Amino acid sequence: xxxxxxxxxxxxxxxxxxxxxIAFQSLMLAAVAACDAIMLGRVEQNAMAAVSLxxxxxFVQNMFLYSVTSAASVLGAQYWGKGDAEAxxxxxxxxxxxxxxxxxxxFAGCEFAPRLLMKLFAHDETLIAIGxxxxxxxxxxxxLTGVSQCYLAIMKVTEHAGRSAWISSGxxxxxxxxxxxxxxxxxxxxxxxxNGAALATLIARVxxxxxxAVSSCQKGFLRPKFTYLFTRDKQLSADFRKIVLPLIGGxxxxxxxxxxxxxxxxxxxxxxxxxxxxxxxxxxxxxxxxNGVSAAGGIMVGNELGAGDLPRGKRYGRRLSQLSVLIGxxxxxxxxxxxxxVTRFMKLSDEARSYLTALMxxxxxxxxxxxxxxxxxxxxxxxxxxxxxxxxxxxVCMWGVAVPLxxxxxxxxxxxxxxxxxxxxxxxxxxxxxxYAHYRKYKWVKDLTRDNGN
Numbered sequence: 001x002x003x004x005x006x007x008x009x010x011x012x013x014x015x016x017x018x019x020x021x022i023a024f025q026s027l028m029l030a031a032v033a034a035c036d037a038i039m040l041g042r043v044e045q046n047a048m049a050a051v052s053l054x055x056x057x058x059f060v061q062n063m064f065l066y067s068v069t070s071a072a073s074v075l076g077a078q079y080w081g082k083g084d085a086e087a088x089x090x091x092x093x094x095x096x097x098x099x100x101x102x103x104x105x106x107f108a109g110c111e112f113a114p115r116l117l118m119k120l121f122a123h124d125e126t127l128i129a130i131g132x133x134x135x136x137x138x139x140x141x142x143x144l145t146g147v148s149q150c151y152l153a154i155m156k157v158t159e160h161a162g163r164s165a166w167i168s169s170g171x172x173x174x175x176x177x178x179x180x181x182x183x184x185x186x187x188x189x190x191x192x193x194x195n196g197a198a199l200a201t202l203i204a205r206v207x208x209x210x211x212x213a214v215s216s217c218q219k220g221f222l223r224p225k226f227t228y229l230f231t232r233d234k235q236l237s238a239d240f241r242k243i244v245l246p247l248i249g250g251x252x253x254x255x256x257x258x259x260x261x262x263x264x265x266x267x268x269x270x271x272x273x274x275x276x277x278x279x280x281x282x283x284x285x286x287x288x289x290x291n292g293v294s295a296a297g298g299i300m301v302g303n304e305l306g307a308g309d310l311p312r313g314k315r316y317g318r319r320l321s322q323l324s325v326l327i328g329x330x331x332x333x334x335x336x337x338x339x340x341x342v343t344r345f346m347k348l349s350d351e352a353r354s355y356l357t358a359l360m361x362x363x364x365x366x367x368x369x370x371x372x373x374x375x376x377x378x379x380x381x382x383x384x385x386x387x388x389x390x391x392x393x394x395x396v397c398m399w400g401v402a403v404p405l406x407x408x409x410x411x412x413x414x415x416x417x418x419x420x421x422x423x424x425x426x427x428x429x430x431x432x433x434x435x436y437a438h439y440r441k442y443k444w445v446k447d448l449t450r451d452n453g454n
Contacts (some may be wrong), residue, residue, distance in 0.1 A: 007093055011319065021165035022156060023292025028165075028172035030284040034166050039183045040197060045348060047194045051128035052277030053266050054194075056259045057135060060107040060140060063255030065146045068098050074243055074382050075236075075448060077299045078159040078306025082449045085158075085222065087390035090236050092154045093228035098244075099146030109137025120264040122273065130194050137198035141205040148205065151212035157299055159319035160215075160224050167211045175204035231424075231442040235450060243385050243448075250390035257398045261424040264410045265417070271348075272417045275355035279421075280348055282338070283363055283370075286331050290371045293320070293327060294379035301383035306449050314445050317380040321372075321439060330370030335364040358418035361423060369428035376435055383443035393434055398427040 006012070021041045040048040072095040079087045109117060114132035122128055148167075152283075155164040181189050182196025192199065216223035265276040297320040304313035339360040343353050377390050409415040 007422055008319075011300075011316065013446035014300060016292070018156075018296035018299055019292040021161040022295045023288050024292040024413040025152070025161075025165040025168040028169040029287065030281070030288055039179050040194060045352065046126050046270060047130055049266075049270055049273040049277050050118075050122075050127040051134055051194050051197055051271065052280065053127060053262065054118060054131035054134045056121055056139070056262050057106065057110060057117055058138070058145070060255045060259055061102060061142055062147070063251035064248060065099055065149050066104050067251040068095050068102070068146070069128075069149050070247055070378070071244035071387075072150065073097070073153050073157050073295070073298065074302060074385060074387075075240060076154060077302030077383065078447070078449045081303035081306030082159050082161075083199040083450070085237060087449075088154065088158065089222060090228050090233045091240065092150065092222065092280065093224045094232070094240055095150045095153070096147060096224060096229065096235060099150050103143045103146045106142040106143050107139050110135040110142060114139070114265055121263045124270060127266070127273070128268065134194045136196045137195055138201050140253055141198075141202040144205045144209045148209040148212050151209075151216060154222055155212075155215070157302075161296075162222060163215055163221075166210055167215065170211065171201070171204045171208035174207055175200050177417065178203055237357060239448065243382075243387055250387070250394055250426045253391060253394040253399060257394065257403050257427075260403050261406060264406050264420065264424075267419055268410060271352040272355055274348055274352045275359055275417070276349075276421070277321055278342065278356055279359040279363060282335065282342060283367075286335055286367060287370060287374070290324075290327055290331065290374045292321065294375045296379075297375060298379040298383040301380055305384055305445065305447050308447055310445050310447065313384070313440065317383070317439075317444065320378050320380055321436075322407065324372045325368075327375070328368035331367035331371055332364045335360060335367055339364075344435075355417045359421050362418065362422050366425040366428055369425075369430075372432060373428055373435055376439060381441070381444045384446040385448045386444035386446070389438050389443075393431045394427070395430040396436075401430065403428040 041053055075091050076088045079085075079091070105285055114135040115128060117135060118128040118131040118278055122131070137160050150165040152167060155161065170215060178200035179197055181187055182192045182199050184196075185191030189196075239413060262276065262280070266273045297316070301313050301316045301320070304310075304316060342360065343356050346353075346356070348356065377393070381387070381389055402423060402425075405426070409420050
């Protein structure tokens with residue numbers, strides 16, 4: 001009997017139960033950037049644009065952290081399906097070590113070379129000065145981000161996605177409130193502008209990590225064993241490397257590629273940078289549902305594969321790939337619906353506002369490819385350890401086509417802003433046929449677990 005898309009109530013009940021807190025958590029994280037853009041955009045266009053460019057440093061860090069936490073989630077979900085909590089704890093501690101080292105690297109860059117980092121994204125001295133000041137303060141939060149994200153990732157795969165969402169949401173609410181206080185100078189504080197946004201981010205990250213650490217000590221939660229932080233399970237480490245290295249390669253290609261797009265738009269002037277900043281916030285907000293379904297679906301597929309039920313894991317993957325198309329078209333409709341309200345609300349120059357309108361229309365089409373690729377590649381493929389495909393597809397579609405084309409049309413041909421932005425969107429749409437061809441090979445239908453983690 002042919003499997004119908006909406007016939008399995010149990011599947012959708014579990015998918016919704018997992019998706020809602022994860023999507024809400026993603027929404028809350030995106031809301032931080034939205035709060036920065038909205039509040040700084042009401043103060044000064046240059047401050048908004050500079051902070052948007054400066055946060056590309058954290059964006060790159062987050063791509064590497066995403067690789068680490070995704071690898072932990074992939075293995076963790078399969079071992080949770082198998083019922084091996086000891087192996088999950090070893091994976092947890094391994095991810096903490098790597099995330100901590102990454103935090104030190106990005107912290108050092110922000111503290112000792114903030115102007116150099118800003119010059120990668122802009123040539124306007126005003127934007128560079130504002131952004132460098134932001135990075136000097138926000139850089140301290142980069143020490144904490146990776147550790148807290150590891151805690152939250154393990155909570156999701158051990159059936160505490162709700163608590164993970166509450167922690168992220170609480171940090172975002174605190175960040176938004178402190179943004180208002182420090183940016184505008186409320187409650188007797190001096191108005192700090194962009195530096196106020198950085199300070200708010202730092203305090204929120206401290207609170208987030210503290211809450212996550214305290215939660216892990218409660219009954220029913222997994223907390224890292226001290227001995228595992230300083231010892232290494234050779235077999236689990238080898239399995240982790242097989243998954244995380246392609247993810248790091250893919251995240252590096254994707255993160256640096258996206259940062260290159262932002263840098264290219266930044267070099268087109270303050271108006272183009274401001275319009276791109278607002279468009280990026282809208283894009284990130286619109287991707288929250290997609291991110292939630294991708295993460296939740298990956299956990300579900302991973303649970304079934306780890307439990308040894310490969311046919312059910314394959315069936316779940318097929319349903320998720322079909323759902324991703326529907327989500328893509330829904331996202332397109334929403335982006336088009338909010339285009340006029342967004343362009344009217346933000347305090348932009350007339351030229352920046354016209355740029356933003358064009359960018360939003362182009363983004364609406366882009367959302368279809370983004371939804372399908374996120375759910376299928378980051379959710380379904382990754383659940384079975386098939387992480388190499390993402391790196392290959394990014395190397396070809398993004399770095400072989402979209403990135404070089406973008407820089408050519410900016411620095412050589414001097415195309416209009418809207419056409420440049422369209423070039424940055426080519427990779428997600430262009431690789432759709434390749435994604436579906438690879439999906440049908442079913443290389444992702446694998447049980448990655450070992451007995452007792454060995």
